[in-house]
Amino acid sequence: MELRHLRYFVAVAEELHFTRAAERLHIAQPPLSQQIRALEEELGVQLFERHQRAVRLTVAGERFLLRARTLLDDARLAADEARRAARGEIGELRIGFTSSLPLMSVLPATLQQFRARHPEVALHFHELFTREQFQQLRQRKLDVGVVRFNHDEDTPGLEVREVKRDRLSVVLPASHPLAARDSIAIAELAGERIIGYPAGNGNWLNTRLHSLARQNGFEWQVHQLAGEATTQIGLVAAGLGIAVLPSPLQCVQLPDIRYLPLRDADAYMTLAVAWRQHDNSPLVTALVTTLLAIGQQQNTAR
Numbered sequence: 409m410e411l412r413h414l415r416y417f418v419a420v421a422e423e424l425h426f427t428r429a430a431e432r433l434h435i436a437q438p439p440l441s442q443q444i445r446a447l448e449e450e451l452g453v454q455l456f457e458r459h460q461r462a463v464r465l466t467v468a469g470e471r472f473l474l475r476a477r478t479l480l481d482d483a484r485l486a487a488d489e490a491r492r493a494a495r496g497e498i499g500e501l502r503i504g505f506t507s508s509l510p511l512m513s514v515l516p517a518t519l520q521q522f523r524a525r526h527p528e529v530a531l532h533f534h535e536l537f538t539r540e541q542f543q544q545l546r547q548r549k550l551d552v553g554v555v556r557f558n559h560d561e562d563t564p565g566l567e568v569r570e571v572k573r574d575r576l577s578v579v580l581p582a583s584h585p586l587a588a589r590d591s592i593a594i595a596e597l598a599g600e601r602i603i604g605y606p607a608g609n610g611n612w613l614n615t616r617l618h619s620l621a622r623q624n625g626f627e628w629q630v631h632q633l634a635g636e637a638t639t640q641i642g643l644v645a646a647g648l649g650i651a652v653l654p655s656p657l658q659c660v661q662l663p664d665i666r667y668l669p670l671r672d673a674d675a676y677m678t679l680a681v682a683w684r685q686h687d688n689s690p691l692v693t694a695l696v697t698t699l700l701a702i703g704q705q706q707n708t709a710r
Contacts, residue, residue, distance in 0.1 A: 411483055413447045414476045416440055417455065421473045424463045496690030500530040503695070504541035504553040508637045512656040514572065514679065514706060515554070518699045525698075529691060538612055542566060545684055551692050553682040554699070556612045556654070568682045569696070571703035574654040576616075576675040577667045579644045584666075591671040594652075595624040601649035603640045604630035613677060617652055620672055641665065679703070 419429040420440070430437040448455050455469035465473065492498045509515050519531070534541075534550065541553035546565055557568060578597065580587045586596065598621075605614055607630075621628035632649050634640045638660055640651040645662040654677045658667045669675075681699050683692050 409447065409450055411480065413443060414480055416443050417447060418473065418476050418480065420444060420456065420463065421465055421469065421476075424465075426463065494690065496526060496529075496694050498528045499689075499691050500532060501691050501695060502532045502534065502549065502551045504534045504536045504544060504550045504555070506538060506541075506554065506556050507535055508556075508654060508657055509554055509679075512679070514699070514702055517706075518695075518702045521702065522695055522698050526691070526694065542682065545682060548684075551683065551687075551689065552695050555680050555682055556677050557680045557682070558612055558616055558676075558678050563682065565685055566682050567685050568680050569700060571679045571681055571699055572707050573676045573678050574656055576613075576652050576670045576677060577655045577658060578670060579641055579651040579653060579657075580666050580668060581644060581647050581650075582664050582666050583647075584650065586668070587666045589668055591669045593624075594620045594670055594672050594675060595626070597621075597650065597652075598624070598626040601631045602629060603632040603634055603643050603649040603651040604628075606633045606635060613652070613654070616674070616677060620670075620674060623674075624672075 416429070416433065419432050420426060423429040423432060426441055426444075427437050430440045433440065444456065451468075451472070453468040453472075454466050455472060457464040457466055489498060505515065522529075523531075534544070536544065536553075538553075538555040538557055541550060541555050542563060544550040545553055554571075555568070557563075559568070578586075578592050586592055594617075604617070607614060618628045632643060634643055637653050637657050640653065641657065641660050641662065643649065644651050645664045647664075652670065655667070655669065681696050683696060
């Protein structure tokens with residue numbers, strides 16, 4: 409049984425006249441009659457009582473009409489949803505993000521604009537370190553990742569595009585001897601008690617800080633581990649050491665700390681967006697485009 413058979417049947421059932429139904433369907437009347445008989449043979453029931461000048465539905469035909477209309481409506485809805493999904497009007501996106509991203513203006517601005525244009529798209533958020541996002545993108549558990557990444561390693565199978573760059577800032581207790589400065593060079597942090605992320609957690613800040621320290625003749629040694637940026641800031645306020653974090657985290661203000669920019673040329677972290685290569689999803693394209701545009705606007709405004 410095909411959808412066209414259902415359309416033919418519904419037309420005859422509503423017109424109760426083969427000729428008028430054929431005109432409505434834009435086909436000849438004899439083929440229409442043949443198709444209805446073929447449908448009845450396939451079902452093994454008579455759907456119409458045929459008289460010389462009248463056609464009536466049988467009891468079986470009346471029941472079949474209810475289901476046929478539902479099936480045709482469902483088919484129309486399915487086709488409409490497929491077209492809307494192809495246009496990026498409906499669907500869902502699984503988005504990965506790093507822990508500090510909700511504290512940055514780029515995410516709220518991007519989501520506000522995206523939701524305004526795609527109000528019926530469901531968004532699912534997953535807080536993950538960068539390396540975990542790359543893994544889940546390849547495993548098709550994520551659609552888009554918003555990551556901290558300085559192109560320090562290859563990312564096979566993925567597209568990674570820079571959104572914006574954020575200078576690194578040193579988080580110091582207000583009583584620290586360097587706290588009165590306007591900026592700091594990383595070489596001045598040699599010998600300091602460092603609060604930082606655990607090694608191997610996929611955070612690219614570790615890689616960048618180790619590289620900067622070696623360029624300046626010392627090893628970056630973390631004395632106090634903390635997996636969250638806000639925890640690191642709290643530990644600085646408690647006097648347990650200093651931390652180095654992307655500058656947007658300056659929005660976390662505590663009375664006993666100061667933020668000073670690192671003035672070294674490479675003392676920055678890149679905010680980037682990642683997605684699978686050759687992913688032709690219109691929703692992925694729309695979100696990536698929006699994020700890149702917002703990032704460009706914010707870079708220009710600085």
